[in-house]
Amino acid sequence: MDFLNNLGLGFEAALSLNNLTFCFIGVLVGTAIGILPGLGPLATIAMLLPLTYSLEPVTGLIMISGIYYGAQYGGSTTAILVNLPGESSSVVSCLDGHQMARKGRAGAALAIAALGSFFAGTIATMLIAAFSPILAEVAFLFGPVEYFAMMVLGLTAATLLAHGSFIKGVAMVLTGLILGLVGADVNSGTYRFTFGSFSLTEGIEFVAVAMGLFAFTDIVTNIRGDQAREVTTPSLRNLWLNRREATEAAFPVIRGTAIGSVLGLLPGGGAMISSFASYAIEKRLAKRPQEFGHGAIAGLAGPEAANNAGAQTSFIPMLTLGIPSNGVMALMIGALMVHNIAPGPYVMVSNPEVFWGLIASMWIGNAMLVILNLPLIPLWVRLIQVHYWILYPIILTVCCVGLFSIENSLLPIYFAAGFTLVGCLFWRFRAEAAPLLLGFILGPLMEEHFRRALLLSNGDLAIFYQSPLSIVMLSIAAVMCLVIVLPQIRRGRSVAFTEDA
Amino acid sequence: MVQIIRRLTLAAAVAVASALSTTGAVAQNAPYPTKPIKLIIPYAPGGGTDAVAAVFSDKMAKKFGQPVVKENHAGSNSVIGTTLLADSAPDGHTLLVVTGAIANNPFLYAKLPYKTPESFVPVSILTAYPFVLGIRSGLPFKNMQELIDYAKANPGKLTAGTPGRGAGAQLALGLLNKSAGIQIREIPFKGAGDSLNNVAGGFVDMVFSGYETVRPFAESGKMKAFAHTGTGLLGSEKIPAIGDTVPDFEYQNWLALIAPAGTPAAVTDKLNRTLKEIFAEQDTKDRLAGQNIMGIASSSAEARNYLAKEMATSKTIIESIGLKPE
Numbered sequence: 001m002d003f004l005n006n007l008g009l010g011f012e013a014a015l016s017l018n019n020l021t022f023c024f025i026g027v028l029v030g031t032a033i034g035i036l037p038g039l040g041p042l043a044t045i046a047m048l049l050p051l052t053y054s055l056e057p058v059t060g061l062i063m064i065s066g067i068y069y070g071a072q073y074g075g076s077t078t079a080i081l082v083n084l085p086g087e088s089s090s091v092v093s094c095l096d097g098h099q100m101a102r103k104g105r106a107g108a109a110l111a112i113a114a115l116g117s118f119f120a121g122t123i124a125t126m127l128i129a130a131f132s133p134i135l136a137e138v139a140f141l142f143g144p145v146e147y148f149a150m151m152v153l154g155l156t157a158a159t160l161l162a163h164g165s166f167i168k169g170v171a172m173v174l175t176g177l178i179l180g181l182v183g184a185d186v187n188s189g190t191y192r193f194t195f196g197s198f199s200l201t202e203g204i205e206f207v208a209v210a211m212g213l214f215a216f217t218d219i220v221t222n223i224r225g226d227q228a229r230e231v232t233t234p235s236l237r238n239l240w241l242n243r244r245e246a247t248e249a250a251f252p253v254i255r256g257t258a259i260g261s262v263l264g265l266l267p268g269g270g271a272m273i274s275s276f277a278s279y280a281i282e283k284r285l286a287k288r289p290q291e292f293g294h295g296a297i298a299g300l301a302g303p304e305a306a307n308n309a310g311a312q313t314s315f316i317p318m319l320t321l322g323i324p325s326n327g328v329m330a331l332m333i334g335a336l337m338v339h340n341i342a343p344g345p346y347v348m349v350s351n352p353e354v355f356w357g358l359i360a361s362m363w364i365g366n367a368m369l370v371i372l373n374l375p376l377i378p379l380w381v382r383l384i385q386v387h388y389w390i391l392y393p394i395i396l397t398v399c400c401v402g403l404f405s406i407e408n409s410l411l412p413i414y415f416a417a418g419f420t421l422v423g424c425l426f427w428r429f430r431a432e433a434a435p436l437l438l439g440f441i442l443g444p445l446m447e448e449h450f451r452r453a454l455l456l457s458n459g460d461l462a463i464f465y466q467s468p469l470s471i472v473m474l475s476i477a478a479v480m481c482l483v484i485v486l487p488q489i490r491r492g493r494s495v496a497f498t499e500d501a
Numbered sequence: 502m503v504q505i506i507r508r509l510t511l512a513a514a515v516a517v518a519s520a521l522s523t524t525g526a527v528a529q530n531a532p533y534p535t536k537p538i539k540l541i542i543p544y545a546p547g548g549g550t551d552a553v554a555a556v557f558s559d560k561m562a563k564k565f566g567q568p569v570v571k572e573n574h575a576g577s578n579s580v581i582g583t584t585l586l587a588d589s590a591p592d593g594h595t596l597l598v599v600t601g602a603i604a605n606n607p608f609l610y611a612k613l614p615y616k617t618p619e620s621f622v623p624v625s626i627l628t629a630y631p632f633v634l635g636i637r638s639g640l641p642f643k644n645m646q647e648l649i650d651y652a653k654a655n656p657g658k659l660t661a662g663t664p665g666r667g668a669g670a671q672l673a674l675g676l677l678n679k680s681a682g683i684q685i686r687e688i689p690f691k692g693a694g695d696s697l698n699n700v701a702g703g704f705v706d707m708v709f710s711g712y713e714t715v716r717p718f719a720e721s722g723k724m725k726a727f728a729h730t731g732t733g734l735l736g737s738e739k740i741p742a743i744g745d746t747v748p749d750f751e752y753q754n755w756l757a758l759i760a761p762a763g764t765p766a767a768v769t770d771k772l773n774r775t776l777k778e779i780f781a782e783q784d785t786k787d788r789l790a791g792q793n794i795m796g797i798a799s800s801s802a803e804a805r806n807y808l809a810k811e812m813a814t815s816k817t818i819i820e821s822i823g824l825k826p827e
Contacts, residue, residue: 046573053559140723143704184577187689189609189666189827198584198614202576327545330694334551408585448691455688456660456704 007129010356014364019059019357026063027365030070031372035078036398041071042327049331057339058354061332062361065315068328069121069362072311073369076113076304077380081106082395084215089307091437092275094214096292096299103295106381108241112249112297113304114373115241120257120305121366124312127261129359132320132348138265144453145463149473150266151446154273155439156477168431176439179204186448187455199411208412209440211399212419213426213433219392220420221427245297252282252302259302260309265316276438278306293432312362319347319355533593533768537568541597543582545575545692549711553628553756554598556788556796560779578602578667580610587615591761593768596624601669601754604811608819609667611826617812622764623804624772627756630794631731632673632709633740635724637700645728645746652683659685662696662705666824670696670709672815673730673752675822681747700724711754712736712793736793755811757804769801 013019033044045064052060075090080097093113100109142150155173182193183203194200241249256278263274282302283292292299318329341351348355403412426433457463465471540558544550554571562569574582579602589595607617615621642648652659663671666689678685688705690696697714699705701723708715709730718724719738728743729735730752735742744750758776760769779785780798789796799807 046571053555140698140702143699143702145704184666186665186691191827196612198577198580198612202581330545334555452688452690455686458657 003130006352006356007360009352010129010358010360013058013353013357014062014360018056019062019361020364022055022059022063023066023361023365024368026066027070027073027368027372030067030072031074031077031369033067034071034074034076036074036402041068042331044071045328045331049335052335053339057336057341057351058357060335060339061354061358062365064328064332064335065358065362066365069308069311069365070369072308073114073117073373076117077110077373080109080113080300081380082215082391083218084395084399085210089275089311091210091214091434092279092303092307093300095279095434096294096296097304099293099295100297100300105245105295107377108245109300110377110380111241111374112245112301114370114377116249116253116256116301116305117308118366118370119253120260120309121312122363123257124261124264124309125359125363125366127313128316128319128362129356132316138262141469142266143467144449144456145467146469146473148446148449148453149464149467149470149477150273151442151449153473153477153480154276154442155446156480165431168429169435172426172431172433172435173439173443176436176441177443179209179436180440180443181447183444187451199409203444204415204440205403205412206441208403208415209419210437211403212416213423213437215395215399216416216420217423217427217433219395220424223388223392224424248297249301252278252298253305255281255285256302256305257309260306260311261313263306264310264313273442274310275303275307278302315358315362319358533771534565534567536594537570538562538565538593539589539595540569540571541582541586541595542571542573543575543579543597543599543602545573549693549713550598550600550756552713552792553789553794556785557627557776557779560782560785561775564775564778578606578609578665580606580613584614586759586761587620589761591622591763591765593760593764593772595761596772597759598627599757599759601672601811601815602667603757603759604808604815605667605669605672605819607812607826608816609824609826618805618808620762621759622762622769622801623808624758624760624769624801625776626797626799626804626807627758627776628789628794628796629753629755630711630792631729631735631742631753632670633712633715633726633735634707634709634728634730634743635697635700635715635718635726636707637703637705638723638725639703640706640725643725643727645741645743648728649681649683649746652681652685656684657686659683659706660688661685662688662690662699662708664693664696665689665691668693669752669754672818672822673709675824676752676818677743677747677750679818679821680750755807757808759804766801773798773800 014023029044029048030041033041045067048067049064052063055063072089075085076093076097078084079090079093080101083094083098085091085094097109097113100106180203182200184191184201191201256274259278259281260274263277266273279292279299279302282296282298283289286292286296286298288296314326314329318332336347336354341347341354399416400413403416404410423433426436453463454461464474538561540554542550542554551571551573558569558571574585576582579599582597583599583603583606586595586597603617606613636642636648640651642651648659661674663674665671670693671687671689674685674687677683685707688696688699690699693708693710693714696705696708697710697718700708701718712729712735715724715726719726726738726740728746729740730743730750732742732744732751734740742751758772760772777798780796785796
């Protein structure tokens with residue numbers, strides 16, 4: 001029983017008082033920055049990294065990873081309570097989580113998010129412990145062709161995400177695609193839609209778009225409504241999940257965990273894509289898809305589990321191969337190198353206490369987050385009862401500070417203001433903003449991988465049906481399109497999806 | 502109430518952070534630095550530039566008795582971070598770690614928001630290091646000569662990933678194509694990490710990258726590292742130089758510390774002296790040697806000449822491979 005021995009070694013390292021303390025500091029700081037919009041884990045970890053140089057390597061890594069997954073927890077809290085996606089992966093949590101909060105189920109929504117994430121974290125940690133070396137290879141199955149196919153699948157699913165008109169969903173995805181094109185083209189370095197401004201060469205800042213379209217638009221439309229907020233005051237007795245809610249959340253959490261665990265292995269935003277994927281799947285599977293967007297429990301539970309599982313399994317390529325799947329993992333590799341531990345397949349052999357200690361600490365950290373967050377729910381829930389005139393200026397100020405800190409410039413704030421106007425327009429049109437955001441993120445990636453695949457094949461389109469993975473994903477996307485486009489089936493869909501008509 | 506708790510949490514985090522970062526600092530009586538030094542890294546966190554900066558920034562903070570705060574401002578082949586430096590006050594409290602990209606960019610960008618080298622005062626060259634050529638496993642060659650023969654027999658078949666326009670790896674590839682008379686097609690990526698993963702996955706044939714980034718793949722058998730762009734044998738693996746097979750081929754990447762134009766000589770001199778002391782320490786040498794990087798602490802004048810020389814070299818390579826400013 002190598003596996004148990006290894007875990008034993010890991011828990012021995014992770015349960016030392018010192019490591020427990022730093023694990024706690026990590027998840028605490030992580031929760032705090034996750035709750036504060038605009039402050040991301042990457043910036044925070046980059047700032048705190050030098051502190052870890054004086055710690056034992058395993059202690060330093062435990063703290064950094066605590067910040068990372070703590071931020072995923074904290075991000076959900078803000079998304080649910082004030083409709084503010086603090087992280088790109090919590091965009092989806094806004095859709096139904098915030099609606100639940102408005103209906104007086106904020107406590108239940110927060111509990112689902114916390115418990116779902118804990119379940120996903122536990123399973124993903126076990127997966128890491130048991131299958132790291134095998135799972136790491138999955139990342140290498142994805143080349144430009146496979147990524148392109150996955151993006152096509154993602155964008156097709158995004159049109160299913162939109163509730164309301166199908167045409168509006170497509171229009172929003174395409175608008176997102178165009179906005180995503182701004183900036184330098186990867187292949188040629190040519191600038192597109194920058195209008196000669198150097199600040200636009202890196203594209204429009206994602207956080208600014210998300211804040212403008214979601215949080216700020218929400219604030220404006222609420223004030224414009226000039227009415228008492230349509231939030232049912234949650235009674236403190238009613239905070240916990242009831243039996244029905246717990247049952248409804250169970251399967252989405254399990255499915256979300258599975259999706260997140262697989263997609264988290266892929267480099268580049270696996271956690272975020274997995275939350276979108278989980279939402280689309282839950283909506284397909286739901287008995288009452290019309291509830292989605294109006295506080296469907298499955299629409300919160302699935303994505304929350306998915307993004308947390310994804311955040312955990314993204315450690316696998318880093319730990320086993322020394323390959324960072326996102327910015328935070330790159331920083332952790334940097335931290336290892338400072339301690340003269342060469343990241344790669346040999347860390348497991350040369351420094352088992354680091355490898356297994358970190359894995360054990362992830363489970364401990366997840367448990368700490370639940371213990372930390374559940375008692376705070378009554379406190380958080382009261383936040384949405386705070387009056388507009390206190391809450392909104394605070395949200396706006398914190399957001400603007402966050403926007404400014406991205407590049408130390410005012411430009412993202414102007415962009416957020418601009419997108420607030422656009423967001424209000426969409427609100428009047430009853431067009432959902434989430435597909436736009438997905439198009440904004442996936443569109444440029446899809447183009448990048450498409451053109452790279454063609455560069456590799458010297459312009460031969462055959463490359464797309466030479467890979468089995470790509471064939472499977474493109475076929476699923478094609479079937480989805482057929483389902484939507486075929487007239488008689490579409491009539492069926494519009495019956496099932498009628499909400500706003 | 503909630504706000505207060507939030508603020509307290511954040512305040513506590515900040516307090517812990519500042520307390521820890523100044524621990525062990527030795528105050529010195531000097532007019533510079535009078536406040537924390539901001540060290541701009543024009544690349545995403547976690548890259549090779551960060552790793553080298555970490556080697557000297559902590560020690561610099563201890564010697565100066567002021568924290569050295571790293572800030573990553575990635576984008577546009579380092580132009581974004583470099584622009585920030587050019588707009589900073591020339592008092593030595595804002596510094597920038599640059600790579601060879603700064604010498605390439607004037608010939609790649611038609612409208613740079615600053616002038617090279619007029620907008621800057623080079624403080625010191627920090628390091629110089631060659632790229633290692635990582636080849637995906639499964640290709641039928643084991644050394645440079647066989648690679649060239651294969652490329653000549655199959656023109657346009659081999660591909661190489663680069664981290665994007667204007668990166669050192671792109672120039673190294675162009676130079677290899679030119680001097681060996683072969684045609685390896687360039688596949689641009691967003692950053693070195695992406696290009697490495699695609700070579701390891703077998704989608705792209707080869708990549709020029711730092712030793713430390715190729716090593717894990719070579720150890721796990723996903724890549725072969727049989728050549729590097731410097732001179733002599735590299736590291737404990739004794740990797741041979743491409744120059745042994747292709748005469749006159751050499752490409753060195755380098756890092757330098759620069760300050761905004763107008764920074765007083767007294768400040769750059771003090772920085773220089775401190776860097777020399779740090780690079781003379783044995784553990785600094787050991788850490789850099791572990792990554793096969795050569796530490797260099799030069800004078801400001803040497804750094805200026807080095808930059809001028811590198812700009813001339815870059816210009817020749819960029820023009821010879823047919824890139825034009827946009």
